[in-house]
Amino acid sequence: MKDKLNTEQRDYVLYHLSRHFNLPAFSRFFLFEKNDSRAPFVFFPSSNKSHNENRRIEDIPVLYPLASEDRFFHFDSNNNLIFDHDLLKGAFYLLSGYQEWQTGDKDARGRFPFTASIQYRLNIAEMPLVNIYFDIISRALELFAKKHGLVFQKKTFWGNRPFAFFLTHDIDRVDRWISAEVKRRIKIAQKHRGPRQKLAAIFHELNFFGRNNSFWNFDRMMAVEDALNIKSTWFFLPGGIKHIDAYYDLKEERIKKLARKIADNGHHIGAHGVYNSMTDPAEMRRTLREVRQLSPADVIISRQHWLRFRYPDTLKLLVDNRIEMDSSWGFAEHCGWRNSYCHPFHPFDLNQNRMLPILEIPLNAMDVTFMEYMGLDEKGTREHIMKMVHVCKKYGGIFTLLWHNNHLNEEDHPGIWDYYKTILDDIIRENPYIFSPGAMKGLPL
Incomplete structure (x- = not known):
């Protein structure tokens, strides 16, 4: 990405930045070109170069460095705030998904692979770099406010809770x-x-x-979660490609009863996009039609099966079908943040140069990722989970956990139920806001 940010791209970053503090109180001081003599000012320099993967300050990657000094900002003799590097462009590059848009790299399932990502190359999958950039900008503007008698107010996303927890389940298989x-x-x-x-x-x-059919364990799952006052979201998958999509039929009476029970217990139902719905409008429409027929309440959230997601095509299909939230944007092969941001965000359509209305809930932890792709044992999995929980707590973000019902299976994983309960206990002890699609009212999202 060589060009400077255009107005729409810059406004996109500032929109997300404004959710963290009272940015409108400072925007009148912002300069993006040094051709204005007004003072006081806050100067954001612009880079017209490709991103740099070698520069770090205090072990923080600086994707668009513009100065030799090892600092992020400074004040001149008149207390004007000057940023030394293009942090806004760095935030845009990561948050917008630009790296996926510019490359043709795909894995065997047509997904953008973790090994092709900047998160892999810089070893920052578990570092929400956009949050770090926003935190640097916020701290600088707080100092600017003190120097000029302004009021700086931080915003919170989750009321009096330090972070949010979003527990989800993809129902791929129901029969052992x-x-x-x-x-x-x-x-x-x-x-x-x-x-x-x-x-x-x-x-x-x-x-x-x-x-015993160990995959049909939904009552036990809900009982465990209800005991901790957790209301989770369950993504139902229609049939489609044999041995790829669902092994069950949404029209089965037992599936209908299950959906009603989930809804009656205060949990939520989402759509699990079939394999070909990634780019096929007809398959996306079918997925959402069938899941909506199953659900007692309207379905407003989706996640792609196999996390098979193409940016921005899949998002636009979801928007066209009245989906308000998605939680597909995560790496299957590694835990962490695919867009380097631990908050919900609106994706940016680079083809049309505009922010999309759909809200992305980043997926940063999945059972299969830990057990199969990363090859971690229970201790290692728990350590990674709690490390990310503490990062979310530090920045006031959201921790999203995906756990499949068929992986709560003692045959394959002896002791897995006790382990699952331990993980949930660990997270709940950190006092999260329990996020769900039905609990959005009043949240600054």
Whole structure:
């Protein structure tokens, strides 16, 4: 991204910055070109160069450096505030998803891969760099306010709570003992080293008559969460591509009863976009139509199956279908923040140079990410989760956790229920606001 920010891009960053403090009280002092003699002023310099991945100040990456000094801002002799680097452009590059828009890199499922990201290259997946930039700007303007007799007021997102917690579940599978699942596990069993181990694993899969369906665990999940006063969001997946989309039918009576029970218990229902809905308008319409027919309340939030998401195409399809919130923008392969921002935000459509009305709830923690992609044990998973929770608490952000019902399965993960409860207990002890699509009223989002 070489060009300077245009007016719409700059306003996009300032809009999100304004949600953190009373920015309108300071905007009359802002200069973006040094051709104005008014004083006092706050000068934001503009970069017309590509981002730099080598410059750091206090171990903070500076994507668009403009000065040799190791500082972010300074005051001149007249107490005018001058930023030394283009922090606004750095924030825009990350928050807008520019890196995904400019590249053709895709993984086997057509997703933007973590290994192609700046978060991977700079090792900042768990560092919300946009929040850090905003914090630097806020601290500088607070000093400016003191020097000029102005009032600086920080804003809070979650009332008197230090951060928010958004607990979510993608309902991909509801039956443990179906032929497709048994076949999949028999293939896995072939990887056991010893012949006895292979035979034992295969026999276990074939001897399923009368066995408990450990994937149908929704009452237990809600009981655990209700005991902690957590209301979660459940994303239902329609059928579609065989062995890719749902193994159940939304028209089944048991699924209808489940949806009613979730809603009656005060939890929320979202749509889980089928595999091809990423770019297919008809499939997106079908997904939302079928889930809305299932849900007792209107469905206003969505997440893509397999996190199969293309920027900005998928977002525009969601907007066209009356979806107000999405929570797909996360990396499958690594925990952290794909847009380096730990708050809900509005994406920017770079094709049309405008902010989109949909609200993105960043997805930063998923069970499969820890267990499979990152290969972490329970201790390592818990450490990463609590590290991100504390980051969210520091910046007043939102911690989003995705846990699949089929991964609360003692056969595959002995002790997983106690572990899941421990994680929820850890998070609740930090006193979060419990976020849900139905609890948006009064929030500055």
